[in-house]
Amino acid sequence: MLTERQLLILQVIIDDFIHTAQPIGSRAISKKDDVTFSSATIRNEMADLEEMGYLEKTHSSSGRIPSEKGYRFYVDHLMSPFYLSVGDVKRIHNMFGDRMMEFERVVNKSAQVLSDLTNYTSIILGPEVFETELKQLQILPLNAHSAVAILVTNTGHVEHRSFSIPVGLDPQDLEKIVNILNEKLKGVPILQLNKKIESEVVDLLKKHTKDYQKAEQYIQAALFNEQPTKLYVSGKTNIMMQPEFKDIEKVRSLFSMIEEETQIAPILRSQAHGINVMIGKENEHEAMRDCSLITASYSLGQQHMGTIALLGPTRMEYSKVISLLNELSNQMSKTFKVWYQNS
């Protein structure tokens, strides 16, 4: 549909615009090394490309800039693969080589490195706990009226929650409850905890404890406070360095969205596995009209765990970002496999 020459021109324009953020004119294109034809020819071709919707003008006599359709075409067909520098790859690998094995830390660090390497904003959706299993439950009284409940999963994820001890609960019963819970719940997938408790634990509790009501209350407090998926964001200030975000109102609306977990988390969660690119208005959220969002998923075996994303202007270094995300998500998946697969 597009001639070789048109492809070349489109590619030159996008590559250039990604780095300069300036409209590019026919004369400038004609000076590029691999362009052999004159500026007049280029003007004609550009007019055609504009008519087809791949290019835009900022005003009637300006140079051209890529349209969103142009970016989409670029990403799908035109983009040349980006070869990560040895240093960049090393930085990614190093995060996993360390003895620093805290899950949360690795993810957090990943977000930092990613925003650092790209100068965009990185957002990582922490692992969903769905398929993980309870490794151990512990309830530790702190004093007469408060205690802390600690829940460890087989992936090394730790949840803890302080709460008041229901007045009048027998300390003896406390211990019994914990023992019962541990015995019955160890190895149970987190998602099924609730069902399991109803089906097998409740009766036991009734039998062994004086005050079942209190105990029930107790368990509820300890286990079932909502625990939203963690979101790791890094490099928010990078956004403000992009020339397309000189306008503070734009930045503000974008920031509010990112800070609101309930806004951004579902967007990341709804992305398909693998690499996804959302360009400009392809993002349904108002504030992301002139941003692109690139997402990659990471997993534990077949099990999808979470999403890594980079947010930047539509004028984004797609090629580099995609390579980085690929590298990181592979590395994460690989590492987590080693850590947890055979647990």
Place this chain on the structure above:
Amino acid sequence: MLTERQLLILQVIIDDFIHTAQPIGSRAISKKDDVTFSSATIRNEMADLEEMGYLEKTHSSSGRIPSEKGYRFYVDHLMSPFYLSVGDVKRIHNMFGDRMMEFERVVNKSAQVLSDLTNYTSIILGPEVFETELKQLQILPLNAHSAVAILVTNTGHVEHRSFSIPVGLDPQDLEKIVNILNEKLKGVPILQLNKKIESEVVDLLKKHTKDYQKAEQYIQAALFNEQPTKLYVSGKTNIMMQPEFKDIEKVRSLFSMIEEETQIAPILRSQAHGINVMIGKENEHEAMRDCSLITASYSLGQQHMGTIALLGPTRMEYSKVISLLNELSNQMSKTFKVWYQNS
């Protein structure tokens, strides 16, 4: 030193400027209810106030705005007490009334509410663990080569860390180590953990375990990964709504500072107990040149725990902010006392 009339004029100017962010002229002042004298008189007085350094002009024929010295005087001598609305007080109290007793949550929520009530940015420095004691240490193997260490303090604070099990460490020894550590370290203040281990635990370990080297390594990994004090920030976008922050470069430098824990934490930590007000250049940090920072401390009994701060433009509602911070820090101290004092 200042006449009654000058005090009145200074107060009117600051009160007005705090709300409008506009320079205020003699005519406007003369129209205020409690001002009885003419604009010409006011002009003379303003000229004097300017000479004394309490007021400034933005250009030679503009109205006056408060100088930093003016704000300082206002905060120290002029400010009328702010009576919090019943609703606001309720919102603060409610946070503590709930069964939601997670320490981190209360602090986090506090930051949110604070930024919400003021439209400034709130920063809370989480509790230092200095004087808290180790309640329990637990090491839980997840699989053949990784484990999670969990450390609980008497205040219900939980730290956890995943790490690799040194290759070749005998599982038998693992249990022994944990037992020894627990026996010897229970009740020891966190700060003295290291010393205590050296003085009492090391010898025991040498005696009871086959491979002391490995064990040492193990303990190091589990306990002494740096754990920076948590920082809770909320309402960053509020800054961008202030007219003095239309300039994106200003916002960016401020944001970078806030996001960098190593920058902002020491500043908060170094504040004296009670309420502190830092106006404009009184803040040594470059990016805070035209901000004010108001801090309040919260404590557990006599023991200082952490700092609550509000960051806004120098044109800040000092009176309201101080009242709110007072209310919150008192409430926090009071609540924590009930929770942990008699543990």
Place this chain on the structure above:
DNA sequence: TGTTAGCACTCACATCATCCGAGTGCTAAT
């Protein structure tokens, strides 16, 4: 002697005209 009315003066800011140059579209020549 303190207060006030009056007035000339200042300066930011908005508006408007002008100029410049990068870039286009179109036409005609190659």
Place this chain on the structure above:
DNA sequence: ATTAGCACTCGGATGATGTGAGTGCTAACA
């Protein structure tokens, strides 16, 4: 089919001009 040439467009920079809010100063007044 390509390209040189040229008239045209428009954003952005520069400068002149007017307006109005606000000042400082002087002189009159209580």
